[in-house]
Amino acid sequence: MASDGTRFIFNAGRTPAETFAVVGFTLKQSLSSLFRLDITVACNDPAIGFKQVLDEMATLTIWQGETLQRRVRGIVTFCEQGDTGKHQTLYTMTVHPEFWRSSQRQNCRSFQNYDIAYIFAKLLKEMDIRTHDTLFRRPHPEREFCVQFMETDYEFISRLAAEEGLFFFEEEYLKENAQKLTFADDSSVLRSLGSLPYNPNAASESSTYCINTFRRSAQIRPAQVTTQDYTFTAPGWPVQYNEYGRKLAYQRPEYEIFDYPGRFKDEQHGADFARYQVEGWRNNVDFASGTSNSPQLQPGRRFALTDHPREDLNDVWQVVSCMLTGSQPQALIGSSGQGTTLNCEFHVIPAIQTWRPQPLPKPLIDGPQIAIVTGPAGEEIYCDEHGRVTVKFAWDRYNKANEESSCWVRVSQAWAGTGFGNIAIPRVGQEVIVDFLNGDPDQP
Known part of the structure; x- marks a missing residue:
């Protein structure tokens, strides 16, 4: 109350x-x-x-x-x-x-060789959201080709954030009269509310903010994640990463999530994505819930519970929802x-743990698409050492029809293999049919 x-x-x-x-x-x-x-x-x-x-x-x-x-x-x-x-x-x-405005905008577009901080900033600026923070403690490398395909801006940002192990929340700054959308990848950046005493008899001290009820819970979740992918530039590369969760004492380690394709093309993303996935699947393994009269409890904040009769609960917790x-x-x-009443129901996890969202589904392209081969002005043939070309998709409203209109796209040949093959390079300006590996918009 x-x-x-x-x-x-x-x-x-x-x-x-x-x-x-x-x-x-x-x-x-x-x-x-x-x-x-x-x-x-x-x-x-x-x-x-x-x-x-x-x-x-x-x-x-x-x-x-x-x-x-x-x-x-x-x-x-x-x-x-x-x-x-x-x-x-x-x-x-x-x-x-x-940030809700982003849920009202659906789009198709691509980003080349940009990291998620740049992608987020660009999209938020277009929505006139200029007050946001990216509190990163880990590297988030550039992405060669990152496509938003028939997703709202909110779905696109949320999906990328989940892939990169990011969580977001609205951070309030009372003294500065400000509120910022904040993206973070580690619980160490969360601000503390100080301590809140456990007091099941709230009516006796209604002028003091406290925790009225506090219930500890645990549940079984997947124990490990294995991701696997393939890249033609290094076919012998063992592109498989495995990551176990923490605190497996009370569950079977063979509960495994196998993810193919893993949507990575380098070691940094491969190792990180496996860790972020297992931490996302296990974000509610060990949690607590309760009630309080404090209006300050909110996602993105930590507090220290005190005066609970069970000593191991007198610890630092972070608010996940309320x-x-x-x-x-x-x-x-x-x-x-x-008279006026106020009550807060909350869910928390140990502050030492970094909460991460569970993986979100990626849109799939359900068939081939038409595109036009592109290249520098005046060039008839434009390809790289692998015979790959660049294209401009019919849905692309942003990129110009030049050598930067897409990533390099592999060209299917009539006959290929060691000691065999022919090669035909599509000319600039020609129409081609483009398919996608596993329906992934990022892999034309």
Whole structure:
């Protein structure tokens, strides 16, 4: 329950301050997902226009007395006018982070020889999201050819983040009046909330933030991941990587995920992808859940649990997901309900562990596609030492028709093998049919 003096304030769109009085809200957050704030407000104006709030910024603030405890910013994605009473009209709104806009843009495009930091920055800039951080502690090499194919920008970014072992969350900076979309690859970058005592009798100390309930859990998950791939430039390269998870004492090690193709062409990506996958599959092996009256518990934060009777639980934990529920019935004129309440349900894992998302499915191209062979101006034949050519796909709206329009694409020949073969190089400007290895858009 909330402490004495807790209050909620909500502002939205192009409406004057104090237009809305918060009746209640539910805020759902988890790592590597878009938060959702569903809020019900009361207003003296029975005719607030949707144009005033939809796709506009909104802010929910939580105060304890005169101290700001939490701020949540986002855009209004849904608004509903409810019943109108004698004095007030109810409105229900849904708020998502600005990053939600990426879920409304589906595209086909390619990136050549760029790392994920560049790709993310470019896409976010196009969505006018300029305040983001990339807190990386590990190398993330460039990708030779990286294709977004019939995916929303959000699906594309989320998939790449999962492949590279990244998680993301909205980081709040109360003093700086800022909120940033943050990508990270290690739990060491998470900020600490300090300590929170365990107190199952919250009513006796309602003015102090504490943990009311805390339940420890464990479950069986895959124990190892093996990835395998093939590259024609080094056919004898043993492109197989195996990675075991940690804490296998209470499960069978033969629970294995075999992933082919592994979607890597170098040792750095091969070893990293196997480790990121097993850590993603095992991100909920050892976890705890509970409730608290603290509004500050949120994904991307750590806290130290104290005063629990089971000593091994008095440790540092990181928040993976939470649901914050607030009620302020006195916002309704004439209401005789109870006072303000606030409750947080959360899931946490040990802070020493880095949470990673489980692998996400990659789009598959379900058949051959038409493309035009490209090259430098004035050239009839343009190929590399393997006879590969560059092409421009029909769906490519961004790259020019030149030698940089795609990665090098292998050309199928009528007869090939040691001591045998012929070769026919497609000419610049000719139409060709392009297939994809295993349907992978990154491997034409």
